[in-house]
Amino acid sequence: MSECIFCKIINREIPANIVYENDRVLAFLDINPINRGHTLIVPKKHYGNVYDITEDYLKDVAVAAKKISSAIKRGLRAEGVNILHASGGAAQQSVFHFHLHLVPRFRDDGLNTWPRSGYKEEDLEVVAREIRSAI
Numbered sequence: 001m002s003e004c005i006f007c008k009i010i011n012r013e014i015p016a017n018i019v020y021e022n023d024r025v026l027a028f029l030d031i032n033p034i035n036r037g038h039t040l041i042v043p044k045k046h047y048g049n050v051y052d053i054t055e056d057y058l059k060d061v062a063v064a065a066k067k068i069s070s071a072i073k074r075g076l077r078a079e080g081v082n083i084l085h086a087s088g089g090a091a092q093q094s095v096f097h098f099h100l101h102l103v104p105r106f107r108d109d110g111l112n113t114w115p116r117s118g119y120k121e122e123d124l125e126v127v128a129r130e131i132r133s134a135i
Contacts, residue, residue: 006042006097019071024057025064030101035111037076037104041065047098049087057098065100078104082113 009016009028016028019039030038041064047053053061069081084101086093105111 004046004095004097006040006095006099007046010042010044020064020068022060022064024060027064027068027102035103035105035109037072037078037102039068039072039102040099041068041102042097042099048096049093049098050085051087053098061098061100065102069102072102072104076104079107080105082111084113 005014008014010026018026018028020027020041024044025041026044027039027041030040041061043053043057043061045057047057050058065083069083072078072081082101082103082105084103085099087098103111103113
């Protein structure tokens, strides 16, 4: 995709701080990090979101996420990592090229990844039934 910023990074049309690369995946530091070492992992082939990406490429990205998460833990002495993804505008996806965020976590870093939603426990069975019926 000629206008996709991640495709431009993959094609070396714009610079990035690359931390990992193989023949199918590229990982680079986020230019708007939410924590030190915030890394993005993208497939080198353009897929818009989780609904479009092939299982093959999704596996490649997941394997890279494990490898890079371990490097973040060792290299930055992170105490944990959040692996985050957004598909679709309602999920706050801002670049429409599939990607995972690896966010290094440190004790008392002040980030709150899991705010409470007010979701009611009594709704769980109804929601589970709706999801199961769509699989």
